[in-house]
Amino acid sequence: xxxxxxxxxxxxxxxxxxxxxxxxxxxxxxxxxxxxxxxxxxxxxxxxxxxxxxxxxxxxxxxxxxxxxxxxxxxxxxxxxxxxxxxxxxxxxxxxxxxxxxxxxxxxxxxxxxxxxxxxx
Numbered sequence: 001x002x003x004x005x006x007x008x009x010x011x012x013x014x015x016x017x018x019x020x021x022x023x024x025x026x027x028x029x030x031x032x033x034x035x036x037x038x039x040x041x042x043x044x045x046x047x048x049x050x051x052x053x054x055x056x057x058x059x060x061x062x063x064x065x066x067x068x069x070x071x072x073x074x075x076x077x078x079x080x081x082x083x084x085x086x087x088x089x090x091x092x093x094x095x096x097x098x099x100x101x102x103x104x105x106x107x108x109x110x111x112x113x114x115x116x117x118x119x120x121x
Contacts, residue, residue: 006039012084015104022108030064030114034104037066037121038084046121048083050075050093056120063118064107075099082107082117 007013016035023032037046048065051073057063059077069081071089078098086094091101102110111117 012038015084019104019108022112026112028112028114030117030119031108033119034064034066037119048120049073050090053079053081053094053120057118061118062107062111062116063120064104065120066104067121069094069101 007016016038019031019035019038023029023035040046046065046067047070048067049070049072053063053065053069054073054075054077057077057079060079062080062082065081065083067083068085069083069087069090071087071091071093075093075097078100079094080100080102081094082102082104084104086101094101107117108114
């Protein structure tokens with residue numbers, strides 16, 4: 001018999017369920033995509049460095065990272081970043097550049113349709 005996989009963290013499981021519900025309720029496919037990426041096995045989880053955000057995000061843009069934001073590199077522009085988790089260094093660098101760190105739940109409340117949000121993987 002195959003053992004069920006997926007995250008064991010109860011908060012992450014709840015977030016994934018909530019994102020699937022929001023996707024269905026609001027017909028917003030972005031939240032289903034984020035839920036699928038968060039549900040991946042640990043070895044395939046998304047880890048994005050601040051330098052990657054600096055390269056791929058425009059000034060004052062909102063981006064979402066379905067995983068962890070790490071602090072390697074520099075950020076030279078204000079960017080709103082939503083993620084499952086932030087390293088201490090990443091949070092400091094984002095805020096120092098004039099950006100803002102959000103949880104995925106906060107972003108869903110602010111922007112239920114997910115319009116204008118870029119996914120970084």
